[in-house]
Structure formats: C-alpha cells, structure tokens
Amino acid sequence: MNATESTAPQADARERLLEAAEALIYAGGIHATGVDAIVRAAGAARKSFYTYFESKDALVAAALERRDERWMRWFIEGTLARARTPQTRLLAMFDVLREWFASDGFHGCAFLNAAGEIASPDDPIRRVARYHKERLLEFVREQSDAWAAETGADSRVAARFARQWLILIDGAIGVALVSGEADAALDARTAGRHLLDALAPQDSHRSAPARRAHPRKEQDHE
Structure with missing residues (x-):
C-alpha cells in the first residue's frame, strides 16, 4: 500500500x-x-x-472556513452570471439571495448565527465569522468602486455605500430567516435601487430617466 x-x-x-x-x-x-x-x-x-x-470549537471553526469558501464562490459566481454592469451586479446580489432564501435548507447566515452564540470577539469561531463578512464586503466594494467609476460618483461615497450595501444584504438574510419570506430579498433590492439613485451624480440621473420610471421592469440580468 x-x-x-x-x-x-x-x-x-x-x-x-x-x-x-x-x-x-x-x-x-x-x-x-x-x-x-x-x-x-x-x-x-x-x-x-x-x-x-483539538476541540469542538476548532472543528466548528474549520467547518465554517470550509463553508466560507463554498458560499463565497457560489455568491460571486451567481452574481457575475446574472449581470454585466456594476449597477446590475449590485442589484443581482439580491436575486441570488432570493433563490437561497426559497431553498429548503435555508437557516439564515451561518456566520451571523455562529457569532451570536460566541461571546468573545477573539474566539476562533468569531474570527472566521468576521473574516467571512470582510470577504463579502470586499466583493461588494469591488462592485461599488466599479459603479462609482462608471457613474462618476466620489470614491469616498463608494466606500460608505459598500458598507451600507452589506447591511442591506445581512438585513435581508435576517428578515427572511425570521419571517420565512423569500421576498425579503426583493424588498432589499428595492431599497438598494433607491440608494443607488440617491447617491448617483445628477448627470447620471438625467441620463437614465426611463430606468427610474419603471423600477419593477428592471430585472435586467445583463
């Protein structure tokens, strides 16, 4: 052998x-x-x-690291497959989430769930949870930076916007878990569209009146 x-x-x-x-x-x-x-x-x-x-906590941390790799790959690939422009990619994140919310095995965010059970911020489990959110924020920031470059928005606005977008994502996950309503993702998508409209430079607003006039029609998975 x-x-x-x-x-x-x-x-x-x-x-x-x-x-x-x-x-x-x-x-x-x-x-x-x-x-x-x-x-x-x-x-x-x-x-x-x-x-x-060496311990149960070590096993849990390793299992969460494994999940982080798989979940981030699924989320990034699903988002990029649905859209080609920065704005539509940002909005497509909620379409990806809605599919997850509607699945039989949805129990919320494993990393938020785990962090809620562990008191110490220095615990290995909390560190993995924090790392996962940092990776998710990094992906959102990449798209928000691209959106800012495309629309002419201030890069400092894009940095703040990315953190707000992460809150929309995690908020949608929490509402979907508690309510059992997959359409929480659509509500977050609508809020995200309003945020994009509010932060986009005025020239960008004037260039796309038709898109703002028909928000329900933008399922533009370009």
Missing part, C-alpha cells in the same frame, strides 16, 4: 467530520450540537475527531 492509499481514508474521515459538523451546526446551532452527534453523523470513530481537532 502506497502513502496515498494509506492517508486517503484518514483524509476522508476528516472531510466527513467537517461536513457533518457544518450541516448539524447550521441546522441546530453550536451549543445544541454535541461532538458525539457529529461523530455519529460522520460515520467516524470518536478517536478520529481527536486526531484532527
């Missing part, structure tokens, strides 16, 4: 533990999910857990 063959089952056990931890914690929360439940769901031996992770 070569080295690849001998390590493959171990790597597979680690991946199963991460997958089980992510699924169980996202559905039921960190404190309500015990190590034994994760080990059983993973179909792994309990000693495998201690082989790879």
Whole structure:
C-alpha cells in the first residue's frame, strides 16, 4: 500500500467530520450540537475527531472556513452570471439571495448565527465569522468602486455605500430567516435601487430617466 492509499481514508474521515459538523451546526446551532452527534453523523470513530481537532470549537471553526469558501464562490459566481454592469451586479446580489432564501435548507447566515452564540470577539469561531463578512464586503466594494467609476460618483461615497450595501444584504438574510419570506430579498433590492439613485451624480440621473420610471421592469440580468 502506497502513502496515498494509506492517508486517503484518514483524509476522508476528516472531510466527513467537517461536513457533518457544518450541516448539524447550521441546522441546530453550536451549543445544541454535541461532538458525539457529529461523530455519529460522520460515520467516524470518536478517536478520529481527536486526531484532527483539538476541540469542538476548532472543528466548528474549520467547518465554517470550509463553508466560507463554498458560499463565497457560489455568491460571486451567481452574481457575475446574472449581470454585466456594476449597477446590475449590485442589484443581482439580491436575486441570488432570493433563490437561497426559497431553498429548503435555508437557516439564515451561518456566520451571523455562529457569532451570536460566541461571546468573545477573539474566539476562533468569531474570527472566521468576521473574516467571512470582510470577504463579502470586499466583493461588494469591488462592485461599488466599479459603479462609482462608471457613474462618476466620489470614491469616498463608494466606500460608505459598500458598507451600507452589506447591511442591506445581512438585513435581508435576517428578515427572511425570521419571517420565512423569500421576498425579503426583493424588498432589499428595492431599497438598494433607491440608494443607488440617491447617491448617483445628477448627470447620471438625467441620463437614465426611463430606468427610474419603471423600477419593477428592471430585472435586467445583463
């Protein structure tokens, strides 16, 4: 048996533990999910857990890092596939979110959920949650900077705007979770359109009166 063959089952056990931890914690929360439940769901031996992770918190942090990579890839690719211009990309983010809100497995933002259960801002779990939001803000900032360059808006406005857009995103997620209404994404989209109109330079406003006159028709996934 070569080295690849001998390590493959171990790597597979680690991946199963991460997958089980992510699924169980996202559905039921960190404190309500015990190590034994994760080990059983993973179909792994309990000693495998201690082989790879020094604690439950370490496992949770690693599972969230894994989710961050997958979620950000899904969100970015979904947004870019729906639109070609900076403004329509910003608005398309809420179309991507609405699909997620309408899915059977939606339980809100895993990172906000996790941060809400962990008191210390220096805890590894909180650090992963903070990193995820920083990555999301970075993507939004890229689009807002492109929007500012296209419309002639002040770059300082774009920086503040990106933080406001992140609040719209997280607000939509929270409302959708509590209300069970996927259309929270559409409400946030409408608020976002008003924000774009308010911050765009006046010359930009005058150049596109038809777009403002028919907001319900802009499903322009260009």
